[in-house]
Amino acid sequence: MSDHNSASEHTPEHISEHISSLGSCLAIWLALLAGTTLTVAAAFIDLGPFNTIVALTIATIKATLVVLFYMHVKYTHEKLTGLVIVSAIFFLFILLALSMADYTMRLWR
Amino acid sequence: MFGHLPLWPDSASTNAGNVDALYIFLLLVSGIMIALIFTVLTVFAIRFRKRRGQRAVQIEGSHQLEVTWSIIPFCVMLVFYIWGAVIYFQERTPPQDATEVYTVAKQWMWKFEHKGGQREINELHVPVGRDVKMIMTSQDVIHSFFVPAFRIKQDVLPGRYTTLWFRATKAGTYHLFCSQYCGTQHSGMVGWIKVMEPSDYEAWMSGGGNQPLAVTGQKLFAELGCVTCHRSDTQGRGPDLAGVFGKPVLLQDGRTVTADENYIRESILEPGAKIVQGFKPVMPTFQGQVSDEQLNALVDYVKSLAGPQSGRPADSNPAAGASPQL
Amino acid sequence: MATAVVSDSGERETYLNAGYGLKSWLLTVDHKRIALLYLISITFFFFIGGFFALLIRLELLTPAGELVQSDTYNKLFTMHGQVMVFFFLIPAVPAVLGNFLIPLMIGAKDLAFPRINLLSWYLYIIGGTLMIYTILNGGVDTGWTFYTPLSTEFLKTNVISAIVGIFFAGFSSILTGLNFIVTIHRMRAPGMTWNRLPLFVWAHYATSIIQVLGTPVVAITLVLVALERLFHLGVFNPMLGGDPLLFQHLFWFYSHPAVYIMILPGMGIVSEIVCCFSRKRIFGYKAMTLAVVGIAVIGFLVWAHHMFVAGISLYAALIFSLLSYFVAVPSAIKVFNWTATMYKGSITYQTPMLYAFGFIGLFTIGGLTGLFLACLGMDVHVHDTYFIIAHFHYIMVGGMVMAYLGGMHFWWPKITGRMYPEGWGKLAALIVFIGFNLTFFPQFILGYLGMPRRYHAYPAEFQILNVLSTAGATILAVGYLLPMVYFVWSMRYGKPAPPNPWNAAGLEWQTHSPPPTFNFDEQPVVTWEAYNYDEIDEIPEKEEVPVAH
């Protein structure tokens, strides 16, 4: 079966999945709760334009934790999963960036 | 019924010549490409047709060839790009002293108003040899102002101005089309651009005893109470509008915008959108209280406050009566 | 295997005789049967869309617009566009030929998710039913582009049912793409490495990327349009502070790449045909694979070239124009490589090859006129005129439909186990080619003259070119009906096809015609490169021309 896909070549019984330890599950959970607290607290402090940046950064950190640990991306041997995630984010970025390019540059003249 | 077979549209503006030159260049280059590919295809098709006892020769491919036939066409395309971009840039940059015509599009007609206050529907008179700038907005859906003989086109949007300019070179009557699908009578939203010799044009313009647009605007400016805040003394709660148009404006949030037609329009309809530095957001919105035509008049009045500009067209002399004290 | 000609076709179990009841078709999970379900449905929609097209052309015969009312005309071009784009062009090659052939070409028993495949078809049928309902209930006149605020605030027609129909068709397309990507990654036969994949499979892989990542954007955009009609949400309504250009951005973010959903599979077909009938491996396999993936990716960066006169920022227009030229490079590479493939070949001219020639020629013209439209100064004049109409019909009809018909002829023996009549095939190809050019070439001239699109009545000076175009359309209609007739005829009366009538490379030709339910008698193992025509032709041919006449 190693022939089916290059990614599964070295793990014939690819079923052997990572089983998260109870400790790590709870640790991530606590980290997510801490992130929530932090982002709410930060929202009430006037940081000027940095408010949005801080909020989005914390959200991205939380999302990354969920993807890596809860969605098991960190443990997978499958490079393809990463590729799918990266391309989804890439094309989302294209959509947002090029649309916003139009809106921001309309003020230029 | 069948007239001659037309192959080339009328060419009646400075821009038309530029676009035609580009078109001919594009036609030539792509004609050469097509001839090349079709010739090679035909030659291969005949030369390498199946023959008894002769087998195909397998060829892997060639990186040099791939690179060559990527880079050479791309360089040619860059020429297209730059040439096209230059024309586009010119088309989108109206000269400072152009004669202005305000346009309001609606389902399914074109309404024009000259600076002198003359109004026209589905017909626009313009002079030969003078720059004309169209300041356009729509009352309902998206339309598009398209004059094939001038090779110009611009969508006309509800809720904001779009602009476009041309300089006619040949007297005559030319098609005006709405080229953005706008509902039932889309194909009926057509009109004529009448390009006249300057002398005829002056005669036509002086025909009616209209009130110049800026004067209409000035009256509105007083009626709507704008004068109470927008004045030059220090008690003005709003910024003094004299000399504002066409200049950069520093906003409260640190941005700088140029005070163009859209900026003035927006400031009337959505005063809170861009607050000028040093002022409070106290102006009420006039959304729903002024029609598009009145808005045009107000915009034109504010523009006339920018002070006398060199080369102001003679047909419209709105700045004459307007005092910067207002 | 190719020698095992099946004479006892009555005995051997194929996917066609595996079951006969209606249930065995409507509940099938066999990709080949689902492909046939799609074939029937898209053909149905093709003729509906074609019927609208004929009415449009008849209406444009005279300048005054006497045949139908302007309202009716607006509905005709709207429904022509919506039916053709969403219910024919986008599903045509992937859902019929791709569905049938991808598992066969990679040596799999089925697609990765057979039940999702069937679900895709049902979603398509639900969408199609809603479209039919829309048509019967009085039609819709938004234009296929649904531009706001016209579609949201001003029209009183069946906009919502059309949108919901297209939404379903969209999800059908997403699931098909998803299924293909997973299948190509996970289901390849032993030895079928990425570098041995036929270009048809590569093309579908690239197409699927667009289907999965592009379609959802138009889905949510159309949902917003529907919500705006229902609840006055105002996202695209300038009266409520919305920006109609945002709709155009979101719409074209999908609908430009959608053009590549239509053309890339066609390119895959042409690659197969050109190699087979030149008896050669493809020239520059690597470049061809890079080109399809490149087109799919760069295709996402160019959408606002549909909006150069819409009121976008001047600088954004400059960026999008430049990016549009980047996508032309891989397209050019493909044309050059097909041409180079014929060099020192041993070319024969069966029907599929005629279509391939037609494709290359028409795609070249369509592609080159695309350069005109990417060119800012040029686009301002020809935007929203018949120049655009001609350009995209050269790509979609001259390109995609030509390739689709070529592919149908090429694989018809595999699909049905019968040969089509070769003479009629060649005749139809010729008629389609002539009819197509007569229909659409005059429209380039009309466009530069300035005739706007979607015009029900037009100035009299445009008439003679419109008459030519309408004449061409009638010829084209004959060209499309002809294959329909002889394909149906051949299912009963055609010569039984051998497993490999063209002596072609590719796994799909190594199984029976038509294939058994699980495609191969035993799991194939691939030890050769794609298009190994040198090895195939080394086997002395028994007959000089193994194909039917």
Added chain:
Amino acid sequence: MHTSQAVADKPEHENPALLHHFATKGQQKNAASLGMWLFLAQEVMFFGGLFCAYLVYRYKYFGDFGSASQQLDIRLGTINTVVLICSSLTVVLAIRAVQLGKRMALVFWLLATILFGLAFLGIKANEYAEKFEKHHVPGTSFSYHELLPGQEKFPAAERQYANPHHAEMFFSLYFAMTGMHALHMIIGVGLFGFLAYKAWRGKYTPDYYTPIENAGLYWHFVDIVWIYLFGLLYLIDRHR
């Protein structure tokens, strides 16, 4: 390449969970997992259209969005965020349970997830109801006159002349985005209900639990969407 090993493990076809067209369980599981990830990529773009609209209008109507955002109940929003994070934990624990072969634990954690999901939806419904009462639902009955009750930090003039259409745009996007998110939650809750029933019947074992895993991926994705929605809708301009 590895032609000699072709179809080495035919016997696997005795496994009833293995569909006919796959050669091995590993292949089947990998296919399902890749399919799910692609589906999520599709979902990213689906929500992406909404995020694009949000970004454009946030940019255009920066101040109005800030003040309209204050009309949302940040307490309920925070509670809902916590609820969703907890539900993500229960999903992870459910997967852990099935990996360890604990059937009842699996059922328990799935039910817990459903409960959290319903709690989220209940709170959301509450928020929606409040919006209806305050006429903050976009449409003909939308009203923004009682803007910012008791928020003296805004000058009266600013309140008076704030553009209601821009606030309406905020609420349009709020309803579109959270509504689409809630729809995904409802689908997820239904999915977990179905899986819990199947799990109770003992369908899932450490050998075969792909549906649980994929439903988990879906749920986490919906959670991530909320994390961003919370930041973008509830937390802007709270400091004023």
